[in-house]
Amino acid sequence: MHLTNGTTRLTARNRSLLRDAALALGCAALFGLLATLVTGQWRPLVRFDQEWIGELHTYAREHRMWTASVQTLSDIGATVTMRTLLGIAAGWLWLIGARVLAGWVAAQALVGWGAQWALKLAFGRSRPSFPDPVSHVGGPAFPSGHAMASAITCAVLVGLLWYRVRRRGRTAACLVAAATVLTIGWTRIALGVHWPSDVLAGWLAAGIVLGTVTAVIQLWRPGALARDVRRVNWRTRPRVQRVVVSSGHSPRAAAPPEEFPGTPSGRPDETVR
Template identity: 70%
Template sequence: MHLTNSSPSLTPRNRHLLRHAALAVGCAVLFAVLATLVQTAWSPLAHLDQGWTDSLHSDARGRRVWVASIQMVSDIGGTITMRTLLGAAAVWLWLIGARVLACWTAAQTLIGWGLLWVLKLSFDRPRPHFTDPVSHAGGPALPSGHAMASAITCAVLVGLVWHRSSRGGRIAACSVAALTVLTIGWTRIALGVHWPSDVLGGWLAAGVVLGAVTLAVELRRPGALARDIRRVNWRTRPRVQRVLVSPVAPAPYDPAFEEATDRPDGAVR
């Protein structure tokens, strides 16, 4: 009897779900490992944290202009700024009819904020302590709220422009986002208010939120994010064309046509 492999291959939708699940689970595992090493005061990590923090603090002492510049960058990239950006993006998406995408954006910042404080209160890690600090911050240290909020915000904003950008635009967006996240994380260490492992923990926690929220939305509303992204493209493309090309009356948005062109897996024909 001839046996054949009857197991279906992974569809694009399933691969999409697996990527987000892998992101959430992978970052959760790595965060658990990092937290365990922090709680057990693993010597190599403790030496790295202390050495890097002491070195940056020594460089900052007595350099008021330098410290003020770092503090300004840290404040601009703070949690309030990042959540305000995502809140504004969510409101705009809601107003143009991309309701699922708007909820996804809002959920990223709200769930991220909630998880941040659950983790902070769970580990209650002390912040670095100096006799002559150059900056002050309250609350537990692990994970860094600035690092977590900036990573979530930059990833969401890149995701919102990804499908409307050329290859060069995507590279530029990712580069700016990565530089922003790295810079904000570095300022928290340079100001002596976080250990390097706090910043790394913030980035890993952000990965958990990004993957888990996206996976939950995709499971609850299959293909809805893809449809909303196309709705954003439809709404904004005529405006861009009016700037770059000759004025042309945009075709009216037709939800019925959009639904007719949707595949079951949420991809565009």
């Protein structure tokens, strides 16, 4: 949407804030329901968890090469890997001057890490136990840290790419992100170190963190995230296109309105340097 005046811009900000709040509240409600079922030992959920874990463990025990491949995928998608990616993204954004956007990325990583351990310690759910485990992990199980960290990281990276690519690129990014999140979550179940409900809880907890952090920053610095997105688009645009825009020959061809909303010239606000 092309924002051309203060009223429209304010409406767009309110819509964005409502969307973020709805994400956080919706995921919180679902997480609360799932946590209630888990702590109450709801029999259909217990049976579902045990059947999935039992069948996958039997297969993993009988197919060691397959299990080693799954373990490798799980290690690649570890929480340290995911938070390192967010740290690199935050550092790069800080260096190019997108300080609020960098803070948003860093906050997602830090709040996600803190929320993960706070929830694990609060519920203290035991992990699946086998006499012949194929993988060993310590600590509480609920929610899955791998599932939570991968969902937060992939959502943030897709968000950073969203205004840099066109429709096909956005579709590809979403598909890759979804496949990554699903694969990492599935590996934790296949290795017998998490119940399926742990993984689902990790995804819901990620939604809470994503929506809450974004909404808080929107309230704290209204419009700052959008300005930083425009700054990133401008700073990373090819130099030839910058020269064309600066000379005034074809501003709209060089900077599509959807990439720089609210700036008639297609350039970032001059007051935000």
